[in-house]
Amino acid sequence: MSARFNLTLCLALACVSAASGQRLHPQVRLLDAQGQPVVQTGAPIDTLKTCDGCHDAAYIQAHHFHSQAGQGEPTHPGARPWDLSPGLFGRWDPLTYRRLSPKDDPRVDLTPEAWTRQGTRHVGGGPAVGAQLDCFLCHVNDPDHEARLRALSAGQGAWAATATLSGARPAFIIPSDDPARPWRYDPAAFEPDGHLKRGALNLQTPSDKNCGLCHGAVAGLQDEITLSTGIEHWETETTGQIFSAQRIKRSQINIEEKTQLGRPWDVHSERMLSCTSCHHAANHPSAFAERSETRPDHLKHDARILTMSQYLHRPNHNFTKGDSAQGTIEESLDHSMRRCEGCHDANAVHDWLPYKSRHMQALLCETCHIPKLYAPARQQTDWTLIDTQAQPLVAYRGLEGDGEDRAALVTGFHPVILPRDGEATAPKKLAPHNLITSWFWIERSGATHTPARLVDLKAAFLIGDRHHPDLIKALDTDGDGALKGAELRLDTADKVAAARARLIAVGVSDPQISGEIQPYSLHHGVAAGRFVLKSCEACHDESSHLTRPFELSSYVPFGATARLVGDTNVSLNGEIVGEAGRLVFKPDTREAGHYILGHNSTPYADLLGLLSLLGVLLGVTGHGGLRFLAARRQRSK
C-alpha cells in the first residue's frame, strides 16, 4: 500500500516535472542498506532500498537476465562440456578466456568473487558477490563506468553503485581518502530530509550511451567516433557494428573511400530509434505485443495491457530480444522483440525486386541491408601463446594495421552469409554474420576437458615480463632474444612441442590445441537507400556475395582444426579449407538448400538449356533449308 502511495506520488511529481520542462523522474532519497539517507550516514548507496520505495526491486531483480547473467539456466544442447550456464556467468568465452570454476573444482580458474571483481559487462546483483544491481548504470545520463569498475576491481563492490553516481554533474559524490569510505556526499546537494535537490540527479529511461557502456560503440551526431578495438566495446569488437546516427564519412576513423559513405552507421539510429525502442521491457505497455504463438488469430491487438503505474511499479527487466547466433541466454525470450517485419511492411517498398516473395522467404532483411561493416571486427584470437602482457594474439578483419593505431586504415568487411535456424517447419534463411576463430589449449584429464587456465599459461610461457627461455629458443627466428609478431605462432610441430612441454612442466595435463568458431549475427549497422545490396549481380553471378570465401584465421597452429561452437543457431554451409597457411570458409548455398539462379549450376538444367538452344537453331536452320530446297525445286520445274 505504501509502495502504491509512493508510486502515485512519483507519478504526480512526474507530471509536475514534465509540465515544468524537467526530466520525468522525481528526485529521490538515496538510502543505505539500513534505509537511512546516505547523506546522514555516509554509508554506500543501497540501490534496492533507494528504488524500492516506488519500484518493486525484488521483482525487478528476479526478472532481469542482465543481472542474472544465466545463473541457474540450463546450458544449451551442444554447449561446451565445461560451460556452467548459457550466460555471461558460467559460459566460457574465448575472448575473455577466464573460465568460471565449479564449486568442487580442484584447479580453480575463476571464482564468483573474482568474476565480480572483473566487473565488465555486468550490472551487479544476481551472481555478483557483494555488488548490488546497479540501477544507476543504466538510468542516469552520466554514469561513471570507470569509477564503478575501479570500485569492483578493488573489492569495494558495496560502493560500486555509489561510484557510478559520481559521474553526476555538478558532482555531489566526491572521492575521499578514507579507504573504508572511498566516497562522501556533498550535503549542499541534499534537502534536509535526505532528498536530492532538483536537478542534482537526472534519472531517465536508458539511453543508447548507457547500453553502449557494455555493448559497444554508440555515438551521437556530434560525438567523436574513433577506431577503438578491444572487448570493452563488445558488439563492435565482435561484429564491427557501431550504433550511431552519425554519417560514416564524418567519423574520425580512417576508412577506405570514406568520402563516399554518406550513410549513417545505422539508419535506425538516424531515424531516432534508440536501443530501448526494440529492446524494451517485456511488459512495457506501449510496446508490448503478444507473440503470435499465443495471440488468437482474430485479435490484432489485445487492449488488456498494464496501466502505466502498474508498469512503473513492476517493470520487467527481461528485455525483449531476438535470437542471435551468439546470444544463448534466456532462450524463452528469443524472438520476443519486434523484428523488421514487426514495424516495416517490406512488401510495400520492394516492388522493384523481382520474385519478391521468394527473396523474402530465403533471406533475412539484414542480408541485403547490412551489406558491409565499416569498423573492424575480430577475426581470430590465439591463446596458444600469450604476449608479455599475458594477452592473446588477436587479428581483425577489415583493418590494415594495428588496432591500437588510430590512423590504421579500415577497409571494412563483407559479412559471411550463413543459414540460420528458423521455425521448425520453415526453411533456413540466409543471414549475415561474423565468424571469430579462437585457438586455445585444452587440458585433458580422463574424460574431463577444460581450457588451460590463464594462470597456467602465464606460468608456462612467461617469466616476469619476458617469455620463458625454452620458448625463446624454439620460436625466436630473428635471434633477438624476444618473441614478437609472427614469432608468436605455433605453426610447426617443433614449436607446438616446445609450448606443450612448458605447459606440462607447470602441471597442465595432456594439453592439446583446440579451435573453435563462434558466429556473431549482425543486426545493427543497417543501411538504407543506395547503400543496400540491390544489384542482381551481387548474388546471382559467379562471385556471389552469398558464397564469398571468408577468412577464419590468418594462420593455423600446427595440427589444429577448428569447428563451430555447438550451442549456436546457425550452421556452416560449406567447407573449411586450408589455403596458403590460412583457414578459409567457403560457403555453398546449395548445402543450405538454396539454388541461386545465375550462380549455381545443375548439369541437367544446363544440358536442357543447351539442347533447347541447339534445337531452336537447328529447327530454324532446317526449316529454312527445306524452304530453300523447295524453292529451288520449284524453279527447276
Place this chain on the structure above:
Amino acid sequence: MKVSIIFPALVPASLVVIGVLMAGEPPPREAQKDDPRAALPQRSEHVDHRQFFNAEDFADVRDDVKQIAHRLTQKCLDCHPDAAESVMATSHWHWRGEAMSVPGKEEKVRVGKANLINNFCISVQSNWPRCTSCHIGYGWEDANFNFEDEKNIDCLVCHESTGTYVKPSGDSGYPEEPKKPEGDHPNYKVDYMLNFAKSVNFPSRDNCGTCHFAGGGGDAVKHGDLNGFMYNPSENIDIHMGRHNLNCVDCHRTENHEIKGRSMGVSFDPKNLVRCTDCHSEQPHQQDRLNAHTHTVACQTCHIPTFAKGAATKMWWDWSEAGMTQEAAMKKFGLTDPHDYNPIKGVFKYASDVEPEYYWYNGHANRHITGDKIDDPTKLLSINYPLGDVRDPNARIFPFKVHRGKQPYDTYYKHLLVPKTYGEDGFWGMTEVQKHDIQTRWHISFKNGAAEHGLKYRGSETDQHTFGWLETEMFWPQTHMVASADEALQCNDCHTENGQAGRLDWKALGYEGDPARQGGRLQMNLIDQYEGWTREEWRR
C-alpha cells in the same frame, strides 16, 4: 528422320521451360524518379560577337573610357533594339521593384535597394558613387541619374565573358580605366573596351558574382550563402554548382532581362521566387517520411545545414563604436583579428560554417520603410522579418542568416538615420583625415544623409546630440550553398531525445513539443490543410 522428330519437340519444350521460369511474379515496377536535369533551360550556342565591333566606330571617343562605354551600349542596341526597354523595366536597373504591400501600410510602396535602409552600410542614397559600382548602368552618381537614357545601360557587366571587367569602387558604375601601354597605342582604351564587347555571352557566375558574391562591400559580407567560393565551388560548398556545374541563370531564369529571384531584404512577396520545385518534384525523396516534411519544412532547411562555407560572413556590425583608432579599439574590445574593427565603420563579428536560425516563412515579409517610426528604441528593431507561423499552411520552416548590429536613429523623430558616409563630406571621408571630432562628424553625415533622403533630422550646429544607437536585425533567407542528401540535416539534428537541444526550438516555433513525438500541424489541429490537402486526405 530422327532429327525431324526431336527438334519440333524441343522447341515447344524450351518455350515451356522459359515460360515456367518467367511465370509467378509480375515484372518489377519502374520507380518514380526525380529528374531535375530535365527541367534545366536548354541554350543554343551563343553568337560570336567578334565581328560586330570595329575600332573605327569609336575614333571620336577613343580617349574617354566613359564615352566608349556609352557608345558600346548604343552598338549593342543597334542589333538588340528591344533590349533597352526590357532592361529599363527591371529592378536591376531601378533598384526598386514593383509597388508591394507591406503589413501595416494602407498603400503599396515602391521600394528597393535605392531607397531602403539596411543594417550594413545603411543606405545607397547620399552614397551613390560608391554603391552604384554594382549598378548595371553607367554614371549613377547622384539623385539626378537619368534612368530613361538607354546609353546609360551597362550591357557588359552581365554579358562580357573575359572575367576581367571591373567597375571600380567610387566611379558610379563606370568601368576601370586601362593602364596605358608602353609605346604608341592611341586606341588602347578602345581596344581595351572592345575586348570585353567581343566576348559577350550568356551571363556566367563571374558576371553575377562580381556584385552578388560581394554584397555588402566585400566577399561574403552580406548574404551568408554567397561568396567567392561560389565561382568555382566544390560539391561540398554547393551541390548544384559544384557537382552539377549549374550556372546562376540556370535557376535564375531570365526572360526579357527579367531575372527570376527575390531578395527578402528588398522584396516582400513571393512573386517571381526561384523555387526548388522549378526543377525538382514536390516529393523528391525516396523516403515517404522525408516527403512528409515538405509541407512544413523548406528544402533549404535540411539541405543548407550551414552557410558561409569557405569564407566568413558578417554577423554583427556596431556602428556606434566607429571613429576610434584601430589600436585603441582592438585593445578596448579585446580583439585579435584586425578585420573585427574598422575605424570608419565600427565593430564587426564574422563567422563561417554558421548554423542558420530557423523561422516560419510563407514567402512574404515585413519591412521597415525609411522614415517609419520606431516604437521603442530600447528594443531590438527588426528591419525586415519573415511572415508566417505554425498556423499558416503556406508557411514552412526556413533557414536564415540574421545579421544584427547597432545603427543610428534620430532620438527626437524616432526614425532610423542615414549617414552620408562616402565622399569628403561623408563620415568615412572625414574620419580618414580626422576632420572634426567624432560627434561633429556624425552630425554632418546625418545632416547630409537626411537631406538627400528627404528625412527629418533634429540635429543642428548648436545641438548635435539628437541621435542615438539602437540594435537592429535583418533576416536573410538562405538558398544557396546547397548540400547533397549525404550532407543534409538528419532526423536527430532536430528531433532529439530526452529534451536535449536540437536545431529547432519547437516551442518557439509554436509547437507543444517535438512534432515527431507529439504530432505535426495537422494532427495537433494547428492547421486545417496543407496547400490543398485536407486533414482527412492527409490522414488517409
